[in-house]
Amino acid sequence: MQKLTERQRAVLSFISASIDERGYPPTLREIGNHLGIKSTNGVNDHLRALERKGYLTREDMKSRTLRLVRSADGSSSAPPPPEPDNDVADMIEIPILGRVAAGLLQEAIQHPEDTVRIDRMLVGRGGDVFGLRIVGESMIDAGIHDGDYVFVRKQLTAGRGDIVIALVGDEATCKYFFSERDHIRLQPANETMAPILIPKTDWRGTQILGVVVGVYRRLH
Amino acid sequence: MQKLTERQRAVLSFISASIDERGYPPTLREIGNHLGIKSTNGVNDHLRALERKGYLTREDMKSRTLRLVRSADGSSSAPPPPEPDNDVADMIEIPILGRVAAGLLQEAIQHPEDTVRIDRMLVGRGGDVFGLRIVGESMIDAGIHDGDYVFVRKQLTAGRGDIVIALVGDEATCKYFFSERDHIRLQPANETMAPILIPKTDWRGTQILGVVVGVYRRLH
DNA sequence: GAGACTACGGTACCGATGTACAGCGTCGGA
DNA sequence: TCCGACGCTGTACATCGGTACCGTAGTCTC
Numbered sequence: 001m002q003k004l005t006e007r008q009r010a011v012l013s014f015i016s017a018s019i020d021e022r023g024y025p026p027t028l029r030e031i032g033n034h035l036g037i038k039s040t041n042g043v044n045d046h047l048r049a050l051e052r053k054g055y056l057t058r059e060d061m062k063s064r065t066l067r068l069v070r071s072a073d074g075s076s077s078a079p080p081p082p083e084p085d086n087d088v089a090d091m092i093e094i095p096i097l098g099r100v101a102a103g104l105l106q107e108a109i110q111h112p113e114d115t116v117r118i119d120r121m122l123v124g125r126g127g128d129v130f131g132l133r134i135v136g137e138s139m140i141d142a143g144i145h146d147g148d149y150v151f152v153r154k155q156l157t158a159g160r161g162d163i164v165i166a167l168v169g170d171e172a173t174c175k176y177f178f179s180e181r182d183h184i185r186l187q188p189a190n191e192t193m194a195p196i197l198i199p200k201t202d203w204r205g206t207q208i209l210g211v212v213v214g215v216y217r218r219l220h
Numbered sequence: 221m222q223k224l225t226e227r228q229r230a231v232l233s234f235i236s237a238s239i240d241e242r243g244y245p246p247t248l249r250e251i252g253n254h255l256g257i258k259s260t261n262g263v264n265d266h267l268r269a270l271e272r273k274g275y276l277t278r279e280d281m282k283s284r285t286l287r288l289v290r291s292a293d294g295s296s297s298a299p300p301p302p303e304p305d306n307d308v309a310d311m312i313e314i315p316i317l318g319r320v321a322a323g324l325l326q327e328a329i330q331h332p333e334d335t336v337r338i339d340r341m342l343v344g345r346g347g348d349v350f351g352l353r354i355v356g357e358s359m360i361d362a363g364i365h366d367g368d369y370v371f372v373r374k375q376l377t378a379g380r381g382d383i384v385i386a387l388v389g390d391e392a393t394c395k396y397f398f399s400e401r402d403h404i405r406l407q408p409a410n411e412t413m414a415p416i417l418i419p420k421t422d423w424r425g426t427q428i429l430g431v432v433v434g435v436y437r438r439l440h
Numbered sequence: 441g442a443g444a445c446t447a448c449g450g451t452a453c454c455g456a457t458g459t460a461c462a463g464c465g466t467c468g469g470a
Numbered sequence: 471t472c473c474g475a476c477g478c479t480g481t482a483c484a485t486c487g488g489t490a491c492c493g494t495a496g497t498c499t500c
Binding site: 038 | 479480481484486487
Binding site for chain 2: 486487488489490491492
């Protein structure tokens, strides 16, 4: 399968998204509208290129007859295969489990507040991701404010300097992670707050819930 | 869910088959053709009945916008019920138009880099939303860092203290917005940077592109 | 017998859409 | 430097396709 340009990929992505979300393909003008292309011909050029490169087919003189072609590697395109498209329109559903530093984890997990869906692109590949609401200012110098949502990829280990969600006692907390000689240091990003030091002898892997892969703040 | 007549069931079945096999819904005339109905009105009667009984929805004055509605008992209608069409309406597709303070607006708008989809909940109701990538540290004290994505609701006015995307000369920039006696003040959230003052006589409404309604930062 | 709902035929209108043609600028080879 | 691919603007046009309005019939219920 020939390579696509950025622009062509964007067109393909929008077509795929349209089919997924609305159940029918877009028109030339809808595509143009979405991508800021004013001329139907501009869009048609892209479609011709995508046809030529084997990514989609369409029928003459009929509206909305775009069909995605499954690519050789099996990575979809085609709508009927229920598995998510590979590079395109890859969505992830993220449960917002609770608030960090606001209660027991168990408690939080049992009362998912809400669920949001965002583009997989925004949280990177792979992994099981959940969301938490931040309470407090302990990570403010890292640009994580009170009320922000953080998206967390579940994993038991972390690298030096990663922002993690860790269990300290019964509380989940958001901190920088540093593994040092004989202890784990959980460092707030706030000059007024002291790091939490945990002797490695007391440390268990299960205490890391995951690594923060995204931060979202709603304004207004 | 109300009962269907033989004929209505046949219409529904054909629509479903069309979506399954071809990837897009049929037109009125295609339905009529298949079922031996010569009048578009005959078909339209059926579609109206199916709408009224809650089996499908469609959009006005747009071709092939039939959508099957999942029936209460879960027994399809929807051809491949992979994802719940239920809250699909709550998704929003956001084109990432460019980088703030990195070039001309026109330039940016004409070259959308990419598109992301996120839950409408995250950006609030209504409005046309686009995305920008932040370049620079001018809003760092507001927790908006270099490389962050901001989601912007298009609007020409702003309230005191809103974070806006504004046109200053040819550049789009992200700043706090303050309307004062005889000038507009665009205030960076960075102690080392000076506000931009624009006499109200020089100010035009078109200079505000929109209000920042969300900030996203990808980590890791 | 009046009034619904169903199930069409026919026709007309007009907005929605795909197609075609003419250009323009950029960019990376050959 | 010419050429092809890319990525558009702009315009014109014919068809596609949804909607509206007018009729006819059969069935079923009240």
